[in-house]
Amino acid sequence: MSGSGEKTLNLTLKVWRQKNAKAAGNLETHQLSGISTDMSFLEMFDVLNEKLITDGKEPIAFDHDCREGICGMCSMYINGRPHGPKQGVTTCQLHMRSFNDGETIVVEPWRSAAFPVVKDLAVDRSAFDRIISSGGFVSVNTGNAKDANNILIPKDDADDAFNAAACIGCGACVAACKNGSAMLFVSAKVSQLALLPQGKVEAKGRVLNMVGQMDEEGFGACTNTGACEAECPKGISLENIARMNREYLSSSLTYVKK
């Protein structure tokens, strides 16, 4: 899209470089000129990487896949905020028109004990996968689409479950939280199932297991600052955290392991 409104920017980029998980990293400065305001933030990184390769230097490692806001891979902490200055978008959906000519942009990886840096801006988010495998599923066959539709579910519950299911597992909530807490992510994954009859069967054990795994991975606790909700690209609500707390409380009080 090269519309008539296209402008170009000159930018100073400070990017975190780190060889591997063990190495110490540092911020590296790069100058970029002629960056189109129509580019996405990741396209700007492509330009920078091409330049680095041409110069015979190591390109910057960063995660990305879909580039349309659905896979959750594009983790970048841009100028002090996950996914940059705009609300409700991932890094791949962020455009250079959100920045000013001559601006300095600092790009860091997600910072969390549970998300070790693999290289440069790429972090290992398999802690989320382990939380999901500890309980974020339904083990009974729920039948085909027709069978599922035979279970009447109130529209409000269906909507709430659907909204919770919109979580793409990007980890921006962890990156934004001063405690590196994963409560918003885990609560979305607990809620999407707890709200539906098929998920209620295993609800008690699920929340205990998922919270247990969350703690084991080294994520922090919740102080209810609301930073996660404000930075979540999918608008996952804090109501999910309250729901998870309720589920956790009642399960802790009543769950008996067979």
Next chain:
Amino acid sequence: MFWTFLSVGQKTYSLLFVKSLVNPHLHAYICSEYYRQKILFMSNEKFSKSSIGKKVIMGLTGLFLISFLVIHVTLNSMIFANDGGVLFNQGADFMSHNPIIRILEIGLFVGLLAHIFMALKLTLDNNKARPIKYAVTKGNANSKWYSRSMGVLGSLLLIFLVVHLAHFWVPTKVAVFSHTEHDTFASMREVFKEWYNVAIYMLGVIALGYHLLHGFQSAFQTLGLNHKKYTPMIKFIGSAFSVIVTILFAAMPIVMHLGIIK
């Protein structure tokens, strides 16, 4: 209508055709059967060791401390009667001698200690969750500064509480145990004569105000009490409570210092 339970893992456990909607008895049976077949959930984490459990203790003790504040601020407001402390001293006397209040006082200290202990534990754990800090953060873009400063505000409160107890609680205790009269109103006048004491109380009370501004509604969220209908009300009451308590407590040293209340 049919709902088919087919398989758990690789094996087929129950194949049911349930007429109409899920039959609750069958449903319960299938659940328990399922749990017996496959011990999936092996969580043995202790509640008080879990992140949510610790927060629940934080929230409950916090709310308990708030309930004390309600009484404390009400009683102290008796000085505004401006009757030379007669009404206020009657209240203070009742509080320091009534056996039920004495027992509640022990509960108050236990609650406060639990709150402080958990605060310390949580703050240390939370710091460990981000061992390498960001070079640049814009916290104000996504949250309120005081919500991110509960530990600092709480620590200020703790320092203030030590001074505060030394000013009023210790002399009262000494008097009760030595069976002498203690004029709390007179000691207030004494303490607030000094401008630096007034300054310390202002700092303490403002720290309390911000701690409550976040803490009041946060405690409800922690306990899972979030509801579209009631949460706005809880937030409003929390803010109003914090502001009113701050103003009332802040006014006391000032009016005493200026001699408006004698």
